[in-house]
Amino acid sequence: MLEAAQLECARGSRTLFSGVAFTLAPGGLLRVTGANGRGKTTLLRALCGLLVPAAGEVRWKGEPIRTLREEYWSDLLYIGHANALKDDLTAEENLAFTCGIAGRVAPRESIHAALARFGLAGRERLPVRALSQGQRRRAALARLAVGATQPLWILDEPFAALDAAGTQLVLSLAGEHLARGSMVVLTTHQDARITAPSVTDINLDR
């Protein structure tokens, strides 16, 4: 269970948002919406533990994530706004290294299967710099299909640069994940239609 209590984040002297509170139970989906610059990414980074909020705290299974650290991160899969891809490496190598750095070494077959699922079959050996924006996003999101059993996914603008089919694929993967009793947090500008046992919405414009 992921809880946030009275979260407040600031950039410099400007307060981005304050009083953000929610409880996300297993199977729960949290959609964060808001105009550009409202702090969606900042909220997600605070939920990951990448930045310390100005006030409030984030708790995972009742414990503050600041004390859990690696224990929390082993339950977390975060895909940020940046794709975390190396231009000089191939899609296959990128995916293998990202999984390896997360501490979850993945066999080659499952990496190929994940890339194929994201429509990159036959392009596994191309350096990422030869891929289009949408294809890069697909290569980054392919992590969701490599045995990503972490009970919490945090996705920052997963649909940016994706086409309709790619969006649908991510939606269905997130739906499957939620059906297994896991949790998903995502930011989006689009109306993300995911069937989830429970959906929480946070709008940072208000």
Place this chain on the structure above:
Amino acid sequence: MLAVLRTVIHRDLLLALRRRADVATVLLFFVIVVTLFPLGVGPEPNLLRAIAPGVIWVAALLSCMLALARLFAADFADGSLEQMLLSRTPLGLIVAGKVAAHWLVSGLPLVVVGPVLALQFDLNQSALGVLALSLLIGTPVLSLIGAIGAALTLGLRGGGVLLALLVLPLYVPVLIIGAGALDAAAGGLSALPHLLLLAALLVLAAAFTPWAIAASLRISAE
């Protein structure tokens, strides 16, 4: 956990292999700086022998620093660093892997080339061996200490100059001991005490700096 260490080293070496120009520039910088001195000072064997330890070690220091700026910058820019910060493996271990790969690419070539360049300074055989050995023990210390500076200046404007101001003073002990080893060998004394001191610095740096680098990265990435 060791699998992660291996993954990080493998990844960074592969990246260096795909971008060989970056590696070559640092090495060429070292070669050129060391070569400029005999050209500038003139063919005076006694003088060259006297300045050799200082010149070679200062050049090694500067080329190590030149390579540092790239250590975390690319990972920071493309988001890979965030993934490292969120790994279930302790960040100190990942960082140790990155510094190890960085040393293999930017430090080890200096160890190989250093003694060859030292021929220009008319150093004797035993001094060449000591030079290689002192560089072998000393350059990893430079990479480890420098990585703290690279982590702290990550994402700052004008970070390159700041990095130099931050890191170069910390390099002084390595410079003194490293050049001292060479001085001793050239003077016919045993270089062993200097080399042991350098080794002690290396052990100390290897044990503590990865955690300092990890803490600095968390601050810089916020």
